[in-house]
Amino acid sequence: MGRNRIIFCYLMVAPAVILVLVITVYPMLESLRMSFLAYDLMRINIDGTPFVGLKNFDTILHDQRFLISLKNTFLFAIIVVSAVIFLGLMMAQLLNMSFRGRGVLRSLILIPWVTPPVVAATIWVWMYQPERSPFNQVLRALGIIQTNIRFLADTTTFLGGISIPMLAVSSVRIWNGLPFVTLMILAGLQSIPVELYEAAEIDGAGALARLRFITLPSLRPVLAILITLLGLGAIGHFEVNYVMTGGGPRDLTSILAVVAYRQAFSFYRFDLASAISTVILVLTSLIATFYIRSRMSET
């Protein structure tokens, strides 16, 4: 490669790399470092911040709340990712068909994306208040339920940890992510050659068969990217759970990032908060490495 060309490449890529290293990589390392120190603001001038090895991790791994939040983080990830992809697939198929007003619908579907998560969470909390909830009103009018559903407070669990509050909070996270997923899948759909569908229809394949044998396989790369990105996002998610329930009731909606934030800003235990962040980091690294390897092998 010509020397000029190489210099050109480095110059072009340098600003982005520098910014990312400084604002993203350095804090991550700093946070990693803090997870091996004692950093309790209430004791800091007596004890300082000495190296304590794995003590913080030992503490959190013995904390019931942490373990529950670990389980919940995964449950949320599974529920949210599968639901949003399922709905996104449905919506993308719809928005791919040609009909009048398609542009309008495509614009409307963007609404959850442009609504700030904190605003959205506040409104949904409002709508999930048992006495006031329009959902309860409708369900009662239809005779499906008699007593109001306590969306954010019902503590019955099923299937080992899923609860109504978990589903309610998930519904908001799904709501927030739907536009992005729909658009990504829509983009993917548009690259599938129409001829494939025409040929299939001539062969007599029904809608479901077309989906199974043409659409889904063609969408595999997009779906792979989506599932990975969404999964990563789900593991580190913070805002919706925090604003809506703060992790309650009885820690049924508690997730890793919420527990970490609380340790830092409510209890001043930056050592424990950093340890939890490190756990988040490790989990996401595993997924990311897997993802990177598969992408590298493709190129």
Next chain:
Amino acid sequence: MTFLARPADTALLRQIQRIVTNAFIIVGTVAVFAYVLLPFYWMLKSSLQTDLEIMKIPSVWFPTQLSFRSYARAMTIIPFARYISNSLFVSGVTTAVCTILASMAGYVLARHKFPGATVLLMLFLFTQLIPSITRVFPVYFMLQRLHLLNSYLGLTIAYVSFSLPYSVLMLQGYFRGSYPHELEEAALLDGCTWFSAFMRIVLPISIPGIIAVATYSFLGAWNDFLWASLLLNKGEMKTIQVGLRDFVGEFGVQGMNNFMAACAMTTIPAILLYGLGQKYIVQGMSAGAIKG
């Protein structure tokens, strides 16, 4: 099923199938769109009601009187116009800088194999995964040491770096697949430098991809609350997300209708903007996502 062997009946069956399928599709679509739009509707209708009506149990679905007074009040209770222009400024600069840097990096990573390219690509892939929550304290103190707290520059730098990884990857995928190599090579043969080839040929073709990245970084900056509240909350410099919290007094939201009006005024312009640009966004994401 021998009695359905006659062609006429098969056609009828298929018609029924189609009607049922269409019915499911319509019901499903209505349900999903109701789900998507309900909170927005709720926000709008609450902004038009009095506080008493908002609080009523059971909920009042349709405002009994349309009062836009809450919109006027919302704009005076907090310096709304100022906050919105702060947000526009920060998000706009973030978008511009992020788009420029991401196109530069994405372009060379896509079209040129230079030593270290793979490592850098992996760096961007990897940095996508770090959840914001883990960086809060270190970033805060770093910016403080650099005296960049409560400055637009500090917040912008943070926002740009958050959006960069995904933007670089998206544009890298986009550049790789969206046009043939021959175009550049032809330009080089004509005597263009790499820079001018980039500017003259690559960028103009890449508008959809750039719009997709611009959308992503703009929204990331516009919607953020966590970072803005910690890094830039001095008086009139606040962005709108932090400014909206001015409504929350010690005992909760004072004046729910005014608060809802402010939320509505925050989201409606973005909706209009993206409604207009959705065609390009889909195009851009399509090329970037698939070929990536």
Next chain:
Amino acid sequence: MTSKTTVNRRHFLRLAAVGAAALGLAACGGAAPTATPAPKAAGPTPTTAPAAKTPVNITMWTMNYGPDTAVWLQMMQDIAKSFKDKSGISVDVQMCSWDVCRPKLLLINQGGEHPDCADMFWLWSNVGLGRGKYGPMPITEYKAELFPDLEQRFAMAGMQDGFYLNEFYGPVYRGDPRTLMYRNDVLQAVGLNKSPSTWDELTEYAKTAQKVDKAGNVTMWGFEFGTDTTKPQQLVTYYWQAGGEFMTKDGKTATIDNDQMRQTLKWMYDMIWTHKVVPPDFMEKGHAAFDLFTGQSLAIAGQSGIGDCNNLDQKFKELDGKWTWDVLATGPKNRVSYYGAGYWGVIRGTKYPYECAKWIAYLSQDENLIRLSQYGGFMSPNKAVMAQPFWNDRPWKKVLPKVMEQIHPSQHPSSAWSAMMVNEPGGVMYDFYYDALVKKVDFDTVIKRTQQRMQTEMDKAAAMEQHNLSMI
């Protein structure tokens, strides 16, 4: 082709220049003064200002009070302007909303960015956290000069939040007692014509007023422990009313393992699960008792604040005359009200402690306090404020003097108290009440566990205080 090349590189450079300029502008924007430019220093020579030749600028943060944030800020800035005319010291007052203030205070204690002085709370914990290097700064040395008549102008019972370890940090300017609020029309409809005056009457009234529909949905709840969204704050009051205290006067020993606590917990437990007059979700994050009250599904709120009354007056005029504010029902021993407070104080690291103290003294003058409290709607320990007609023009305001007869300050002698009162799962007090009243854990277990947790936290704080004292 070369000319075209040059043109295009110029294009690129121009683009880069625009980007750089934008960032430069951003940097400048950050450093530039805020919208209201301070007027040029003019006017009469200051009488007691220090002999500094250069004009002094100090910054202050305030939270928002009253219906309009902008109006509140403007009032503070007007007072700052007249202060500047008198003393030559200019004060830049900025808004810091309640939401954002807690993490900010924390960061201040860690050496984070801070103003010269601020509207503050939780003095005792913040002093401990600041380790003597950051956070609240005592102004005891200026008290005699700048606050000579503090004891005459203020009811000192309400001023404890501004003092700690024999140091004076600033005047408590707003006090926030909590007391009983109920729907008099709802109670009258079931034959109850006076305020409930004992815990037993609370139970009886709540049961009578409660309404349930055919399907089992409650359409009118009888009782809520309080409207405060910081849940532990409203639950501790009942223990005080049973004659209990959470710790000894020296702040060294936790004292919750006793009969009074068991008695209190039992009463509260019965209200929720035996008589079923309290919504079982009362401790969850999204649950707001005041919203139930304004939604007309709550008969009695065990405690509510002045902010609630102002809100009802201004935003819910249709409910005028239908609600009553009165002294709390008397518990087994007394009817003390929870009393929270905020003060104005100076922050370590400022270059102008004297000037800040002077500004705070000016702010706390009677006329200014009267203006601020009238708009902000908060009560003040300042006697002149409470004598104003403004504080006697509504039936609920007339109740205040009686309420103030029996108050219990929210702060405690241990600087660990604020950390223990954190309104999140994991907070000592939150877990205590949640386990006992929601998870229905056996009282003895919960009390012993919490006593231990409290003691650990208090020992930690005591050790830090010792350390701080040794450093002063």
